[in-house]
Amino acid sequence: TQLLEQSPQFLSIQEGENLTVYCNSSSVFSSLQWYRQEPGEGPVLLVTVVTGGEVKKLKRLTFQFGDARKDSSLHITAAQPGDTGLYLCAGARGGSEKLVFGKGTKLTVNP
Amino acid sequence: DAGVIQSPRHEVTEMGQEVTLRCKPISGHDYLFWYRQTMMRGLELLIYFNNNVPIDDSGMPEDRFSAKMPNASFSTLKIQPSEPRDSAVYFCASSPHSGGARQETQYFGPGTRLLVL
Numbered sequence: 264t265q266l267l268e269q270s271p272q273f274l275s276i277q278e279g280e281n282l283t284v285y286c287n288s289s290s291v292f293s294s295l296q297w298y299r300q301e302p303g304e305g306p307v308l309l310v311t312v313v314t315g316g317e318v319k320k321l322k323r324l325t326f327q328f329g330d331a332r333k334d335s336s337l338h339i340t341a342a343q344p345g346d347t348g349l350y351l352c353a354g355a356r357g358g359s360e361k362l363v364f365g366k367g368t369k370l371t372v373n374p
Numbered sequence: 375d376a377g378v379i380q381s382p383r384h385e386v387t388e389m390g391q392e393v394t395l396r397c398k399p400i401s402g403h404d405y406l407f408w409y410r411q412t413m414m415r416g417l418e419l420l421i422y423f424n425n426n427v428p429i430d431d432s433g434m435p436e437d438r439f440s441a442k443m444p445n446a447s448f449s450t451l452k453i454q455p456s457e458p459r460d461s462a463v464y465f466c467a468s469s470p471h472s473g474g475a476r477q478e479t480q481y482f483g484p485g486t487r488l489l490v491l
Contacts, residue, residue: 304482304484305467305485355477360429361422362477362480364418
């Protein structure tokens with residue numbers, strides 16, 4: 264059983280479109296992180312959210328942590344080909360350094 | 375800073391052979407993590423160290439897998455004997471001491487792509 268479920272698994276869109284990807288769990292997390300991974304490379308951190316209901320913006324990317332700290336979403340406005348990659352959410356519980364990762368959403372933005 | 379360094383980047387071996395993967399974390403980081411990534415299971419934590427001491431190895435699949443961290447600048451993950459189902463990308467990551475409730479960033483290396491025939 265996957266502790267963090269990400270949806271959709273695959274997403275292919277045209278440049279300029281908006282999209283939202285989701286990260287859901289039945290468990291509560293003390294913090295949640297979003298990483299992006301490009302082919303042949305390791306994941307790179309985009310954002311960390313720690314407070315229920317928290318919203319963070321990173322240019323065209325908007326991240327939200329659910330009020331109950333069980334879920335999160337990533338919204339991209341006016342997607343660009345450079346946004347192409349695997350988006351992973353990762354949760355930490357109880358102050359542990361240990362992260363649990365979702366399987367990711369593979370995003371392709373076509374020019 | 376050079377970032378997390380892993381070697382080799384690619385490894386092809388035959389079933390039954392010993393495989394050793396190497397990692398050099400970012401200088402000054404207290405934590406080191408070994409992950410395995412496959413299409414089926416995603417990114418899974420195998421083991422992590424704090425100040426060179428193994429803290430949680432519950433993700434190590436079986437006794438064929440072992441990891442060591444003899445000093446703050448070097449760690450190895452060994453598979454002996456290797457099996458085809460071990461084929462995956464293995465990542466090493468490091469992070470600084472958090473000192474608080476906020477989750478620290480984990481900095482990942484480029485990974486080792488392992489293929490066991």
